[in-house]
Amino acid sequence: MTDATGIPTRKPDGAGAHLIHVLRENPVTLLSFGMFAFFLLQAFFGAYLVPHDPLATNAANALQPPNWTHWFGTDNLGRDVFSRVVVATRLDLTISVLAVAISFVIGSVLGAVAGYWGGWIDAVLNRVLDTIMAFPLFVLAMGIVAALGNTVENIIYATALINIPFYARLVRAEVNIRREAGFALAARLSGNSHFRTLAFHIFPNALPPMMVQVSLNMGWAILNAAGLSFIGLGVRPPTPEWGIMVAEGANFIISGHWWVALFPGLWLMLAVFTFNLMGDGLRDIVDPRRRT
């Protein structure tokens, strides 16, 4: 990557310098990386750090407002909301990371093949993607989970499937415009097979825009998974998960017990916000022209 700022006298060349420049220009991006680290920390170590057992019930201590022992209060079964919110991070992030990873891989393969060889493969793929996109995506995810069975794995598959079109289309476009590019033809001439040219010479060019898509998609995948468990699909109680905790808390909001639903909802919102900010920031780094 060349230095896009056009002031080579003051800054050393290279992607690293550009990265530092963007982060300095846009502190919000830096903040989003910090928040991302915060969520990763909770996902990896949260279960060992929380003050209470997220599943331990205590009827004598039910629906306590936030206090020094229970920072986020307790729910209707006397469980500590703070511990549950923190422990839930791992499950929510796992679902969305796995879902996005699956759609990334499948979407890349399908899009690369269709973009490189074109022809009937391309035509068929496009029609199939059109069909998937013809469904309201959340509704399709509901239908898939209902049909496959009500488990966490199926939430992951459903979320992955509805995301595949975005990746496949992106990769297809990126591969297609480079199919006849000079470097691709040179790679073919020097004896690389079609597969090697596609996988190691053309496909890596699609990675930067893919990373932006991944980040934006992660937030969306979390929302999707939490929404599904909010309506009672996938994750089952008493497993701590943000969507299901908001659903449980919703029953108590009318009686004024706001903390049961507020904190898991807030964490969910922050996580999605983090990924969206990161996606916007990454877009600035990857493609400075497309800033909005």
Added chain:
Amino acid sequence: MVGRARAIGIRLAQTVPVLIGVVVISFILTRALPGDPAVYFAGAMADEASIQQVREALGLDKPLMTQFVLYVGDLARGDLGRSLSTGQPVLTDLAMRLPASLELTLSALILSCLIAIPLGVLAAVRQGSWIDHLCRVLVTAGVSLPTFFTGILLVYVFYYLLGLAPAPLGRLDFLYFEPPRVTGFYLIDSLLAGDLETFAAALRQLALPTITLALFTLAPIARMTRAAMLQALSSDYIRTARAAGLSRGKVVFGYGFRNALLPVVTTLGMVFSFVLGANVLVEKVFAWPGIGSYAVEALVASDYAAVQGFVLAMAILFVTLNLIIDLSYALIDPRIGFDTK
């Protein structure tokens, strides 16, 4: 005119493979039911013989292709199966509840367009001002909001704390009678019946769920309006119009906005898909008796015919809407031929 008619014909033809695909997917979803549907429908007390009988009655002993043909035949006759929990045909149930969902969705879309489009236009016209920053914050925060969570927060603030909103329990308070059904939209029906009190009551119930959905749809519409306006305002014909001394209003709205409309309308189609999904969540929060909460109840009760019917109905609704949007392009922008797509 002949070219226009041909373009419309091509666009209509393009819908056919998508519709076929939608039917195939929904058939696969129906046949991928966990376990054996025959055992399920025969009930808990069934023995081997009666299960076999149910299987034959449902046509499940026939080859898959025959089953598919039967399924398409049923669909063509408008038969989506019978709901286990209500005992009604699924199509009747959906038709009964669709107006509730549409009333909510449409009022949310209208509200968010009323806010988002002026906001996006202003942000583009005064780029870099406080209104531009406000727009940016709203856009990033808006896409991060889980609809079900915003709904619950609004209920807490406006129902519990301030007491301004009625309890989130459906379309109308128990004190009022449903207006006589003409369109199924309570707001319109109560006005037609001249019953202003019911109209106000229905409006109060509608307010919070509408705001919830509108907040969710605000972000993509405002973002697209701003981007489209920026692009339109930086083009040559705007410079020419300014140079020719046209008034600012004429330049911004007569030339800029009109050209920015096309991408905004495209975004509206995409937003509609999100809203149909978000509807399900919002209807659950506000106990709204629409097709979304119908599907959720059906899911909880493992009432698969109802779920599949819902998914199929949503997809067909969405495909039709996109078709209408594409066709309406021709009205907004006379240069558009459909073959450019």
